[in-house]
């Protein structure tokens with residue numbers, strides 16, 4: 001972590017302040033003097049302590065002088081809002097946030113802002129590691145400790161053992177100490193067991209989702225506690241407020257000319273659907289994240305939920321604070337469908353949760369009900385390679401070279417990359433559900449469209465590219481050491497020529513999975529959160545703040561893994577581990593070991609790396625679960641319900657003439673099996689340019705795809721055979737017991753709102769062009785008030801124990817006078833809430849609430865995975881695999897021209913993948929720095945969000961579109 005030493009800082013201030021004071025003739029200089037005084041006070045006070053209890057968390061809000069030091073007067077503007085402060089610091093926005101300073105280095109204004117923002121984010125992460133881990137299996141031990149080990153320092157759990165009916169029960173040690181070994185630790189196993197070799201079941205398919213919120217706060221509609229009753233009264237239930245009414249009133253994309261859109265099905269020359277666009281993020285990024293979620297989690301089992309059907313709404317609306325039935329006229333005006341049905345959410349455990357008492361306080365030992373993740377929780381590319389026997393059988397290997405995935409030639413497809421082929425389609429005897437017939441063969445086939453088809457084809461080609469490069473090298477140097485080792489016979493050097501097709505296939509899987517994780521962490525996320533703070537933060541998660549694999553980075557790694565990671569003190573295992581890991585980078589933590597325990601031995605460039613595959617503590621030693629076994633929390637799924645990202649129509653282009661839009665293509669026309677013809681007729685590289693150039697939909701109210709509100713659902717026996725997916729987003733969260741928006745924020749250590757008006761972006765100037773957006777936001781606030789309602793508040797009712805308001809408990813009145821009419825802001829569904837967050841940090845395609853959920857879970861996804869930490873080694877990946885992930889491919893590091901946003905940049909990993917799998921895109925990709933930024937956009941200066949064409953793309957009609 002970068003921050004200044006107090007003494008140097010004070011010395012600098014003492015020298016500079018008098019000079020500054022003399023020069024204080026302009027407002028800018030006067031501000032600098034005030035700001036530096038504030039910094040001096042800060043430096044004297046020292047760092048803020050980590051909260052001891054959840055009521056006194058950081059909340060992303062700093063003292064006024066801290067804000068002044070890091071962002072000057074501008075940073076004070078947001079002080080009274082619920083939103084985090086760092087977004088207003090110097091340097092955290094576009095070039096208008098940059099500021100010239102009297103000082104330089106870490107004392108310069110911009111650097112004070114950026115360092116301060118990173119510090120704030122690290123506080124949030126540390127406090128979330130401390131307050132937000134709730135595992136349904138092991139929570140009692142986490143609170144009470146076990147075998148004299150404090151809960152947060154526990155590393156092995158009996159609940160993570162393989163059960164006696166598991167086929168590998170005996171292999172891992174049966175009813176003795178369980179430890180994975182041999183074949184089970186070589187690769188990513190199909191169902192995800194043995195990633196952590198001491199906790200074989202962790203993260204494997206069908207384990208329960210975890211939670212990030214106190215179990216007592218789950219399933220608020222059950223009204224199980226007095227706090228919940230005080231918070232929501234009798235106002236909420238599964239269908240209350242009505243999900244389809246919410247969808248139609250708050251989510252529908254307004255159309256200037258509905259006839260030209262036809263609910264997202266229009267395809268003629270005149271076809272057009274309006275949507276709110278995010279200028280700095282492309283459609284490929286939208287499908288990328290769906291592609292990721294299909295790797296990380298699924299509630300559905302083979303495309304199905306529970307056995308019975310349920311309504312999704314279109315039944316009631318609120319009148320005088322009470323729900324009443326919708327009239328036929330209202331139903332017609334809304335356009336919703338009372339006849340829609342869906343299969344109920346699958347639940348895992350619905351028995352009443354046990355309780356336990358610790359230091360006089362009684363806790364639930366798990367959530368009111370639990371659900372299972374039918375996918376592996378690991379970032380293992382399981383959407384491509386499989387997560388169960390059945391899904392594994394859907395993956396087709398090339399009979400001519402079983403190390404490869406089967407790709408077939410498509411007649412008429414003649415672009416250079418097309419020689420690498422396309423995925424074959426499912427055959428009649430493949431283990432699939434009827435609704436997947438005709439789709440391309442992949443492990444996770446649900447909710448398929450051209451977007452997923454595109455990405456699966458790209459990464460299947462990439463898998464084969466790896467295999468081919470390996471084969472080329474093996475042919476040239478057959479006796480070279482491949483780097484691979486068999487843990488059952490670790491002394492045998494496996495030469496290039498001796499690597500079996502299965503070994504190569506599995507090494508390719510490891511490599512592709514790590515490459516995907518790298519693209520997501522350093523490229524997708526830095527474009528999703530397009531500012532300097534997150535550029536630095538995300539790169540720190542991967543490479544470390546110290547960047548390059550230099551000596552300081554090695555020393556930090558050693559402190560984290562050897563010292564903090566071995567301590568039984570809770571703060572070492574959690575807070576300090578996180579801090580030192582930020583310096584060294586999480587990826588590769590523990591993948592090197594040095595003979596001596598001496599901290600600084602890692603600083604010796606000649607120190608011998610003694611990492612040994614025979615040593616379980618080397619193989620597994622780089623993981624840290626912070627006392628709570630890894631799986632995604634239910635709350636994580638909620639913030640990935642990103643359906644507004646998808647446009648209704650795609651602007652189809654030909655890569656040979658990319659400035660022209662050939663036709664409008666409805667996404668729904670490629671739904672499920674129809675995607676195959678769309679892919680083959682369109683051609684992979686044409687779809688690449690199509691998705692690369694088009695802006696995706698902004699995550700905001702009034703921007704959900706029309707086609708998803710009317711999605712054909714042939715598999716459901718309802719009268720409509722249609723589904724309103726955005727309405728289902730609301731219903732599913734309620735079925736799975738996600739707390740409502742305000743409590744959700746409090747649980748994550750964010751400030752709660754006191755009225756719907758808090759959502760409005762306070763930075764908008766009503767007397768400028770901003771007024772259009774301001775009016776849009778106000779319109780939705782009125783609708784929210786109609787849907788969720790208001791009530792007369794009772795100040796005696798305390799509604800939460802997660803946060804205080806100015807050192808007093810938060811009550812039903814949310815800080816307003818007793819007996820006043822307050823907004824039912826406590827009842828707002830989480831998806832509605834984060835879509836309504838109109839105030840966001842610069843360049844954020846998502847809201848701060850969503851982002852906060854990512855901070856902890858994106859980090860844990862790396863911290864917990866042995867293959868991203870201590871087992872990122874040639875013994876598993878091969879030498880080529882390690883090189884491929886490190887250098888973004890086989891040809892060494894390649895540098896971009898210039899210094900985008902002030903940084904020397906390597907050519908991004910996704911761009912390298914696209915160039916390998918579709919070399920014909922070279923011309924189009926030449927000017928692209930981040931593959932998820934619209935390809936023809938001029939990136940301009942420092943984190944510009946301007947929508948204007950780069951040189952050569954001036955005639956692209958997309959730049960004439962609003």
Ligand code: HEM
Nearest residue numbers: 286289290293297298299300447449637640641642643725
């Ligand atoms: C053509 C595009 C898409 C279609 C047709 C589609 C369809 C669906 C449907 C029908 C469901 C409901 C499943 C159920 O609970 O029964 C669903 C859930 C979901 N969708 Fe989408 N979706 C699309 C795009 C996306 C995108 C771009 C994202 C971005 C991340 C996304 C994220 C999710 C998530 C997180 C869920 C919940 C999954 C679960 O509960 O396990 N979807 N989608």
